[in-house]
Amino acid sequence: GNHKSATNEAGAALASGLMQEDVAHGYSLPLPTSCIDKLAPFGSIAPLGVQLQNTLNELGETIPKWRMTHDQSFPAEGSKTSVNLRTIAEELPECRYGRALIRLLHLIVGMRARYPTTPILIGKFDLKAAYRRAHLSPETALESMTVLDDLLEVSLRLTFGGSSCPPQWCCISETICDLANDIMHCPAWNPDE
Secondary structure (H helix, E strand, O other), rough: OOOOOHHHHHHHHHHHHHHHHHOOOOEEEEEEHHHHHHHHHHOEOOEEEEEEEEEEOOOEEEEEEEEEEEOOOOOOOOOOOHHHHOOOOOOOOOOOOOHHHHOOOOOHHHHHOOOOOOOOOOOOOOOOOHHOOOOHHHHHHOOOEEEEEEEEEOOOOOOOOOOOHHHHHHHHHHHHHHHHHHHHHHOOOOOOO
């Protein structure tokens, strides 16, 4: 079963709507529940939940936003161990989210040294549906199954609830950041001209 946040009437409606959006965007693959017997030995079925969080609209106003979560700390039926416990943390790439501020400060100091009179502009960008930009391998997708509305849903993208997902996303966001910084330091790009 799913978490109580997704089983009461309002939560179930939210989870169903969010899952329908995932299917419509190609983030999740719906299958008949009859596939469970064939796929369950190769993966895990995680309970769903919904979590309220705040975000900002285009005017900077705080608005509520619901996010669907997959509880991958839940023990799998076959292995009796959760996906998160079976994750080999030492083999995951380093997660650098916590070092963003110090890296930004170093970047500003470096830019000031290179361009002492140029104004430094800073922007923050949020990639819409960021986790949904990273595909899962077939083996990992089978570890990210859930059941909702009499359908077996196989997540095809990173989930909110998998311990390996933040480090995996970090590699992508680091690449975006490094590319932006490399473009800025390219000899052909000079903001003073």
